[in-house]
Amino acid sequence: MANDNVVDVRGIVQTYPGVKALKGVDLKVDRGQVLGLVGENGAGKSTLIRILAGIESPVDGEVWVRGERVNFHTPTDAQRAGISVVSQEFRLVPELSVADNIFLCHEISAGGVVRARETRDRTQELLDLLELDVDPGRLVGTLSVADQQMVEIARALSREFDVLVMDEPTAALSAPEAQRLLGIVRKLASSGKAIIYVSHHLDEIFAVCDVITVFRDGNSVWNGSTSKLDESALVELMLGREPQAFVHTLCGQDYHDDDRPPRLRVRELSAPGLRRAVDIKVHPGEVLALAGLAGSGRMELMGALAGDVRAKSGAIEVDGVPVSVRSPFAARSAGIFMLSEDRKQEGIVPHLDVTENTMISKPWAARKGLAKWFTLSGLENSTFMTLRKRMRIRVPHGQVLIGSLSGGNQQKVLLARAVESQARVMLLNEPTRGVDVGAKVEIYELIESLAEQGAGVVVSSSDIPEVVAVANRCVVFHAGRPVGELAGDNITEDNITALALGQFKEVSHA
Amino acid sequence: MPEQSVLEATTVPTAPSGATKPRSRRVLGSGVIDSLVVAGPLVAIVIVAWAIAPNFMTGANISNILSNAALLAIVGFGMTLAITVRGIDLSVGSAQAFAACVTGISVNSLGVVPGILIGLLAGVVVGALNGMLVTLFAIPAFVATLATMTAMRGVALLTTDGTSVYISDPHFTQLATLSFGGVELSVVVAILLGIGTWFLVRHTTLGKHILAVGGRPQAAAESGIRVSRVLLVVYVLAGLMVGIAAVLLSSRLAVVNGTYGVGLELQVIAIAVLGGTSLAGGRANVVGTAIAALLLATVNSTLNLLNVPSYWQYVAVGLILLAALSVDGIRRMSKSRTGRASQAGGAA
Numbered sequence: 001m002a003n004d005n006v007v008d009v010r011g012i013v014q015t016y017p018g019v020k021a022l023k024g025v026d027l028k029v030d031r032g033q034v035l036g037l038v039g040e041n042g043a044g045k046s047t048l049i050r051i052l053a054g055i056e057s058p059v060d061g062e063v064w065v066r067g068e069r070v071n072f073h074t075p076t077d078a079q080r081a082g083i084s085v086v087s088q089e090f091r092l093v094p095e096l097s098v099a100d101n102i103f104l105c106h107e108i109s110a111g112g113v114v115r116a117r118e119t120r121d122r123t124q125e126l127l128d129l130l131e132l133d134v135d136p137g138r139l140v141g142t143l144s145v146a147d148q149q150m151v152e153i154a155r156a157l158s159r160e161f162d163v164l165v166m167d168e169p170t171a172a173l174s175a176p177e178a179q180r181l182l183g184i185v186r187k188l189a190s191s192g193k194a195i196i197y198v199s200h201h202l203d204e205i206f207a208v209c210d211v212i213t214v215f216r217d218g219n220s221v222w223n224g225s226t227s228k229l230d231e232s233a234l235v236e237l238m239l240g241r242e243p244q245a246f247v248h249t250l251c252g253q254d255y256h257d258d259d260r261p262p263r264l265r266v267r268e269l270s271a272p273g274l275r276r277a278v279d280i281k282v283h284p285g286e287v288l289a290l291a292g293l294a295g296s297g298r299m300e301l302m303g304a305l306a307g308d309v310r311a312k313s314g315a316i317e318v319d320g321v322p323v324s325v326r327s328p329f330a331a332r333s334a335g336i337f338m339l340s341e342d343r344k345q346e347g348i349v350p351h352l353d354v355t356e357n358t359m360i361s362k363p364w365a366a367r368k369g370l371a372k373w374f375t376l377s378g379l380e381n382s383t384f385m386t387l388r389k390r391m392r393i394r395v396p397h398g399q400v401l402i403g404s405l406s407g408g409n410q411q412k413v414l415l416a417r418a419v420e421s422q423a424r425v426m427l428l429n430e431p432t433r434g435v436d437v438g439a440k441v442e443i444y445e446l447i448e449s450l451a452e453q454g455a456g457v458v459v460s461s462s463d464i465p466e467v468v469a470v471a472n473r474c475v476v477f478h479a480g481r482p483v484g485e486l487a488g489d490n491i492t493e494d495n496i497t498a499l500a501l502g503q504f505k506e507v508s509h510a
Numbered sequence: 511m512p513e514q515s516v517l518e519a520t521t522v523p524t525a526p527s528g529a530t531k532p533r534s535r536r537v538l539g540s541g542v543i544d545s546l547v548v549a550g551p552l553v554a555i556v557i558v559a560w561a562i563a564p565n566f567m568t569g570a571n572i573s574n575i576l577s578n579a580a581l582l583a584i585v586g587f588g589m590t591l592a593i594t595v596r597g598i599d600l601s602v603g604s605a606q607a608f609a610a611c612v613t614g615i616s617v618n619s620l621g622v623v624p625g626i627l628i629g630l631l632a633g634v635v636v637g638a639l640n641g642m643l644v645t646l647f648a649i650p651a652f653v654a655t656l657a658t659m660t661a662m663r664g665v666a667l668l669t670t671d672g673t674s675v676y677i678s679d680p681h682f683t684q685l686a687t688l689s690f691g692g693v694e695l696s697v698v699v700a701i702l703l704g705i706g707t708w709f710l711v712r713h714t715t716l717g718k719h720i721l722a723v724g725g726r727p728q729a730a731a732e733s734g735i736r737v738s739r740v741l742l743v744v745y746v747l748a749g750l751m752v753g754i755a756a757v758l759l760s761s762r763l764a765v766v767n768g769t770y771g772v773g774l775e776l777q778v779i780a781i782a783v784l785g786g787t788s789l790a791g792g793r794a795n796v797v798g799t800a801i802a803a804l805l806l807a808t809v810n811s812t813l814n815l816l817n818v819p820s821y822w823q824y825v826a827v828g829l830i831l832l833a834a835l836s837v838d839g840i841r842r843m844s845k846s847r848t849g850r851a852s853q854a855g856g857a858a
Contacts, residue, residue, distance in 0.1 A: 053732070054734075055732055074734060074736075075731075075732055075733060075734035076734035079734060087732065090729070091726075091728075091729040091732045091733050092726070092729060093721065093722045093725040093726045093729050093730065093792065094725055094726065094792070095721055095724070095725035095726075095791075095792030095793055096718065096721055096722060096725060096792075100718050100721075104718060104719075104722055104730075104733050104735070105719070105722075105730075105733040105734040105735050106734075107715040107718060109714075109715050112714050112715055112716060113713055113714050113715075114713055114714060114715055114717075114718065116713070
């Protein structure tokens with residue numbers, strides 16, 4: 001081969017039962033280049049990555065690495081060919097130490113015996129490179145999600161590789177950590193590695209990538225130099241149409257004049273992970289956003305409100321009535337619904353259909369007559385069909401398995417579940433994580449309509465533009481405590497970022 | 511080579527201070543603490559037994575407890591590995607009877623050394639069969655080994671035609687009680703196998719792969735571990751352990767028959783779980799298994815000395831098993847409450 005292409009993907013086709021995930025995609029990346037692979041969810045990026053990682057074999061098409069045709073049957077084949085993958089779903093074993101995880105399946109060993117000391121030293125070098133301050137002997141299960149993400153990255157770097165594939169590597173990272181990672185990506189590229197960088201964060205793509213390949217509906221629809229595109233042109237390529245703008249209507253309303261009791265009132269709540277007791281109020285019709293970095297306390301607060309973790313002290317009231325949330329069930333009974341940030345593990349029930357997934361949280365009291373005891377398919381189906389229309393869930397009928405849907409559609413079904421749960425307080429964690437740009441806006445509209453119907457909505461999000469888009473009021477957390485509250489026009493990305501980073505004084509009080 | 515340049519291309523910041531020392535001690539420490547959890551009740555039971563059971567602290571009784579514990583522990587090490595990969599081996603009792611019968615017949619007809627080798631092979635064959643059922647046919651270990659348990663019981667009875675076979679060779683029958691400075695061969699073998707299994711789990715690549723497969727099978731597979739091969743090896747090792755215990759048992763008793771080892775599987779599951787090996791997989795505690803074997807052997811012996819009817823011994827094993835399972839369950843629950851990240855791996 002005359003060119004520098006380290007990886008040359010030609011006409012890859014991949015099908016799953018009933019779905020054509022890739023319809024013949026092409027992708028090329030050179031040494032020293034960072035290629036941004038973008039596309040909506042379901043566009044086929046993850047499928048291609050799984051093929052490059054040797055986890056799946058394509059139905060048709062060719063993969064060339066350094067001018068040689070390759071056929072990966074196992075992950076080990078891909079590693080031998082010099083492809084190292086940072087997977088979006090962590091391939092970490094919680095019961096093994098950081099060092100053992102990093103060198104899992106390519107242990108530093110002699111005669112089958114692991115050389116512990118060398119493993120630890122090499123691990124320390126990698127952790128230092130990533131500026132990650134954790135003990136190589138610590139069990140991975142005890143690390144935060146962000147640290148696990150860094151360990152997953154360290155693991156990819158521990159192998160000998162020419163090509164590094166990074167699938168949403170910053171999804172669980174805080175902004176400074178993400179920045180640091182982008183620096184490392186650039187350095188790797190300048191040392192001659194080829195990098196395939198997959199992200200939903202377009203600012204990262206523009207910051208770090210030399211070239212961009214856009215996937216849409218299983219096709220590669222565009223590739224070229226980053227400098228030829230701007231953000232809106234890229235979004236248009238991803239969507240295949242012009243993006244809709246989201247304008248929210250409730251902004252600036254003053255709920256404090258409302259004489260109804262708040263939907264949710266939290267007094268002096270202290271919980272594990274919070275370094276100060278928290279007071280918050282959410283009024284009917286209001287969207288309160290909680291912003292802050294990972295580990296800042298907002299997720300811990302949500303967990304305590306949803307009954308995932310027991311609060312140490314403090315009181316929670318729903319509509320002025322004190323409630324006890326000792327378990328998720330107790331929270332649910334008290335009228336609190338939570339949407340987990342981990343949709344796959346804690347949200348969807350993948351082997352049930354969308355109707356069943358919608359109905360699963362419907363309280364006993366809200367079921368009438370025979371429906372208390374039996375699932376009346378006609379009734380449930382018509383309820384779902386109404387919700388499908390209202391929430392623009394894209395499924396042909398109510399018997400589609402939720403596991404087969406795209407992230408955005410799954411999330412809409414879960415919001416339909418929230419509606420059916422008839423909860424008065426909705427706790428939404430990362431409502432658009434892993435959701436593509438088009439569906440994002442629709443989900444914002446749904447959140448707004450949940451509030452319009454009188455629920456008190458709390459959105460906890462690491463996505464600052466999202467907070468700006470949905471919040472009527474915003475409480476920002478830093479280092480285990482709420483450090484500021486923003487309302488109306490003060491909810492800006494700059495203000496939130498400043499507060500989240502602990503720069504309280506620079507917040508403008510315009 | 512390429513990765514060398516990764517490290518060179520980037521400035522390596524100075525290591526965070528104080529982060530280098532305590533690491534290996536931590537991992538070791540947690541294992542020691544887990545073992546102490548079992549050692550506590552063991553000491554308590556020994557004290558109680560000493561106080562209430564006549565002749566408990568006699569050389570003969572202690573030696574009897576030790577060799578019973580040794581045979582339990584040897585099978586227990588195999589079970590520990592099986593449970594660590596989220597599996598189980600219910601066939602150990604029947605397999606032990608089968609291997610013992612085969613050993614007895616072979617020693618009588620072919621001599622000591624071939625007899626022992628064939629006995630070990632019998633254990634390995636059952637283990638390999640279990641392993642193939644679990645990997646090739648993807649049968650859940652619980653039902654696969656339940657089936658082999660029933661089938662091998664029948665085969666064991668068939669080999670001896672339902673009767674007892676006496677082993678006449680004195681070289682063979684003296685083997686198990688061969689003394690090494692007052693310690694019987696079976697105890698020595700158990701200690702060596704214990705150290706071997708501990709080393710396997712802690713310090714070998716295979717051991718890491720076993721923990722990985724048990725902790726998160728999907729992650730292990732996507733990391734390039736050949737999961738079915740690991741499972742196969744584990745069941746073969748479990749079978750080998752059963753074979754070793756069967757040879758020692760037939761040497762000790764000098765007579766074999768197809769009814770040996772009824773209910774052994776529950777005793778052995780009890781000691782593995784009591785020892786701190788999690789049914790959720792990914793956590794093996796070999797030292798704990800050995801200590802728990804001593805505990806169970808002490809309880810059995812004490813009940814014998816007190817002339818408690820053997821029916822009560824079933825009750826005792828059942829209660830110990832339930833206690834061990836409850837502790838394991840509570841530990842998993844508290845784990846999933848504190849760390850949501852570990853939940854997926856923690857829940858069985």
